[in-house]
Amino acid sequence: MSHFVDRRLNGKNRSAVNRQRFLHRFKDQLKRAVADAMTGRSITDVDSGEKVSIPTKDISEPTFAHGPGGRREAIHPGNKEFAAGDRIARPKGGGGGGGKQASQDGEGQDDFVFELSRDEFLDLFFEDLALPDLVKTQLARIPEWKTVRAGFTQTGVPANINIVRSLKGALARRTALGATYRRRLHEAERELEELLARDGEQAPGVVELKEEIRRLRFKLDAIPFIDTFDLRYNNRIRQPKPSTQAVMFCIMDVSGSMDQERKDLAKRFFTLLYLFLTRNYERIEVVFIRHHTVAKEVDEHEFFYSRETGGTVVSSALTLMADIVRSRYPSGAWNIYAAQASDGDNWQDDSPGCREILLERIMPFVQYFAYVEITPDRHQSLWEEYLAVQTQCKHFAMQEIGGAEDIYPVFRELFKRRVT
Amino acid sequence: MTERALISEGSEWTFPLLETYEREIARIAHEVFGLDTYPNQIEVITAEQMMDAYSSVGMPIGYQHWSFGKQFVATEKNYRRGQMGLAYEIVINSNPCIAYLMEENTVTMQALVIAHACYGHNSFFKGNYLFRTWTAADSIIDYLVFARRYVAQCEERYGVEAVEELLDSCHALMNQGVDRYKRPAPLSMAKEQARQRERADYLQSQVNDLWRTLPARPGAPEAAHEERFPPEPQENLLYFIEKHAPLLEPWQREIVRIVRKIAQYFYPQRQTQVMNEGWATFWHYTILNRLYDEGKVSDGFMMEFLQSHTNVVFQPDFDTPWYNGINPYALGFAMWTDLKRICESPTEEDRRWFPELADSDWRKTFDFAMRNFKDESFIAQYLSPKLIRDFKLFAVLDDDREDTLEITAIHDDAGYRRIRQALADQYNLGSREPNIQVWNVDRRGDRSLTLRHSVYNRRPLASGTTFEMMKHLYRLWGFTVRLEAVDENGKTSLVSEVRRH
Numbered sequence: 051m052s053h054f055v056d057r058r059l060n061g062k063n064r065s066a067v068n069r070q071r072f073l074h075r076f077k078d079q080l081k082r083a084v085a086d087a088m089t090g091r092s093i094t095d096v097d098s099g100e101k102v103s104i105p106t107k108d109i110s111e112p113t114f115a116h117g118p119g120g121r122r123e124a125i126h127p128g129n130k131e132f133a134a135g136d137r138i139a140r141p142k143g144g145g146g147g148g149g150k151q152a153s154q155d156g157e158g159q160d161d162f163v164f165e166l167s168r169d170e171f172l173d174l175f176f177e178d179l180a181l182p183d184l185v186k187t188q189l190a191r192i193p194e195w196k197t198v199r200a201g202f203t204q205t206g207v208p209a210n211i212n213i214v215r216s217l218k219g220a221l222a223r224r225t226a227l228g229a230t231y232r233r234r235l236h237e238a239e240r241e242l243e244e245l246l247a248r249d250g251e252q253a254p255g256v257v258e259l260k261e262e263i264r265r266l267r268f269k270l271d272a273i274p275f276i277d278t279f280d281l282r283y284n285n286r287i288r289q290p291k292p293s294t295q296a297v298m299f300c301i302m303d304v305s306g307s308m309d310q311e312r313k314d315l316a317k318r319f320f321t322l323l324y325l326f327l328t329r330n331y332e333r334i335e336v337v338f339i340r341h342h343t344v345a346k347e348v349d350e351h352e353f354f355y356s357r358e359t360g361g362t363v364v365s366s367a368l369t370l371m372a373d374i375v376r377s378r379y380p381s382g383a384w385n386i387y388a389a390q391a392s393d394g395d396n397w398q399d400d401s402p403g404c405r406e407i408l409l410e411r412i413m414p415f416v417q418y419f420a421y422v423e424i425t426p427d428r429h430q431s432l433w434e435e436y437l438a439v440q441t442q443c444k445h446f447a448m449q450e451i452g453g454a455e456d457i458y459p460v461f462r463e464l465f466k467r468r469v470t
Numbered sequence: 471m472t473e474r475a476l477i478s479e480g481s482e483w484t485f486p487l488l489e490t491y492e493r494e495i496a497r498i499a500h501e502v503f504g505l506d507t508y509p510n511q512i513e514v515i516t517a518e519q520m521m522d523a524y525s526s527v528g529m530p531i532g533y534q535h536w537s538f539g540k541q542f543v544a545t546e547k548n549y550r551r552g553q554m555g556l557a558y559e560i561v562i563n564s565n566p567c568i569a570y571l572m573e574e575n576t577v578t579m580q581a582l583v584i585a586h587a588c589y590g591h592n593s594f595f596k597g598n599y600l601f602r603t604w605t606a607a608d609s610i611i612d613y614l615v616f617a618r619r620y621v622a623q624c625e626e627r628y629g630v631e632a633v634e635e636l637l638d639s640c641h642a643l644m645n646q647g648v649d650r651y652k653r654p655a656p657l658s659m660a661k662e663q664a665r666q667r668e669r670a671d672y673l674q675s676q677v678n679d680l681w682r683t684l685p686a687r688p689g690a691p692e693a694a695h696e697e698r699f700p701p702e703p704q705e706n707l708l709y710f711i712e713k714h715a716p717l718l719e720p721w722q723r724e725i726v727r728i729v730r731k732i733a734q735y736f737y738p739q740r741q742t743q744v745m746n747e748g749w750a751t752f753w754h755y756t757i758l759n760r761l762y763d764e765g766k767v768s769d770g771f772m773m774e775f776l777q778s779h780t781n782v783v784f785q786p787d788f789d790t791p792w793y794n795g796i797n798p799y800a801l802g803f804a805m806w807t808d809l810k811r812i813c814e815s816p817t818e819e820d821r822r823w824f825p826e827l828a829d830s831d832w833r834k835t836f837d838f839a840m841r842n843f844k845d846e847s848f849i850a851q852y853l854s855p856k857l858i859r860d861f862k863l864f865a866v867l868d869d870d871r872e873d874t875l876e877i878t879a880i881h882d883d884a885g886y887r888r889i890r891q892a893l894a895d896q897y898n899l900g901s902r903e904p905n906i907q908v909w910n911v912d913r914r915g916d917r918s919l920t921l922r923h924s925v926y927n928r929r930p931l932a933s934g935t936t937f938e939m940m941k942h943l944y945r946l947w948g949f950t951v952r953l954e955a956v957d958e959n960g961k962t963s964l965v966s967e968v969r970r971h
Contacts, residue, residue: 054492112939124865125863127785129788130787162540
């Protein structure tokens, strides 16, 4: 009549497709949620899943239903003091009398919150950055491991047996275990030989010696040719792919003209560079330098969220960066990356100086220097000077960006080198 | 005859152990209590698989749609947070009756689920008239396989988006996609597939015929007495759309049909929640107690079982923060238990209220009640004054013309009947869901479709969703759709309209 079926080994994720469809359908809302999440996150913390929420009304599935109003009689349990004919005030917020109805109308519900996986999150994050697919896969890649040989072990699977090693071990063991017998055997054989040569077969002791020789031979034969004790297995361990350390300089103009919107755009620019670096380097340090007329090294929060006003002297930041590089990050041990965001504003006489500092004190030491000018009114002298730098240095990239989709081209050169 | 030895000690389960429990439970269910069931197919699954099953509304095989993904995401979130234990069981109304046991459960819980689902629900599915009439347990799995394949094929051929839009609209109308009175023909995959193409061609030709119109004579006034179409109002909107929507392609009609069939399959479940859950709960309680009386399970087993059982049948009062309506398990279990009590040891009051039940054989009464009622009629028939007192039920009248709510009845002599009637009405899908029917199609003119909402107790449609719904209807119909409300005095007013440009 009944039978049991064990389905535990059947695939789980039967709902994976439906989940994907759901995410696809609410992409716009999710993207907004991801963008919000990004503003709340540190740029070094972009690499994990995220809880996102969508307003319930956006994803509800409508049906024909009754709304509030009209006349309805409801039954509830747990009467304590009511008598027939009592009149009570209408409870607010749909509790008590109308509790059930209120939830049917979908009013007063919380947002629909759920968790995006890391991959889903990155997908959405990359989306409007217009990254080529190959780059996306590179960025989304889990750090790679390589398997390297690490000597030999005494346990393992048969496929990994190292024959030469095992037989060497066996030989050594046989030699060691048999040594005393073999020595005695050689002695006994020599004695027997002497005895036979001297006295012939009938000499006393011959029988005993023969017996001893027989016993010793037997003992030597009993030593196994190979024993589990001898087995050696190739040992392999996983090592992270060789990687070195990198330092990333984020330089941003925080003069009054950089509003929050521009800063958010800059943040995404920095985040992308950071993500790229995490794929390639085991350890990354981030240095934040903000400047108006003077430059200062700050922490991330202050970098993005505190406001200052005043003029702009870009060279102050570049000088500070060069100093920090010299004192803390010798270029032999560190890969140095720099990203600078600004609205292009600079004190007129300062710009030529910037070019000099860049060419002499910075570009020789860094792997890559990326500069973005965010929605400038018009290009100023800084842009011209930087253009001159670009012609001289291949690892200098600059771009004017009006929106998130312009960020990627800045890195194009950088990624291209990695991809090929 | 039966040995008095514990079946198991400890909480770990093994397959042989489950089989032993199943055998014992089956023996008690069939031989002692005479339950009639489909054969069982009991599947052991993991928690993840349970979430999968959960999110496809209990269909073992479903077509793909984002709404199931949403369900899954929500279930997963709740489960992770530990807000919600997963359901102990999912049971599918099919033959053989498929029930899922979750790997993580203890042996006690597995036994409880076997008794609850494989003998409680199973016998209800097999016996109750709604299930017998509306669902074909023999062929539902086949039909779901067919539906899944068909939808997948359509996605390949016409694009995921087109299919998704169509399914969205159909899902929205699911509640209006059931026949409430007409008996459907049984489904089976073989027949469905064989007839499907034929039906598609035929349907399309019928539709074309319907819309073949004579060129309008210029100057001639509109025919004064055009025959109304449909001649009678139609309650099954999806059926009407499937058969008569002018612009749908044959494959779209087939998908409308699939959603309609599935809605119909679930329709009995929505009408028998209290009865069905109460029935299953009553039987797991009765069967496991019997096992205990026979000395086959230990005190520890019973303690664990009773703890889950009491959780399930707990009814919070209306003024507690966790009150969320009447718990169907609590009400159902109490009603069946009370019914047994009335049969076995009736009081004076019971004799007055239920003269035909008092001192009858409870098993026969149970069988009759299980077979011939749904929630609404079951409550109207069997809710006893004692239960009304036990639950301390009271009726609240909420009339938007009054400033205050009125308590119209409480658990006293004057109130029993009114409470019983009002509670039964609360489970009447007909009054719970708005009554919307196809009223007219302007065949000669703009092909517009007019629906009518018969307003009951002046209850309006929800303002937020109605326009959304009209857009879904428009997507299916393809021409102007409008919704009128008819109030109790017969006065008609336009509620919403989506015009074709």
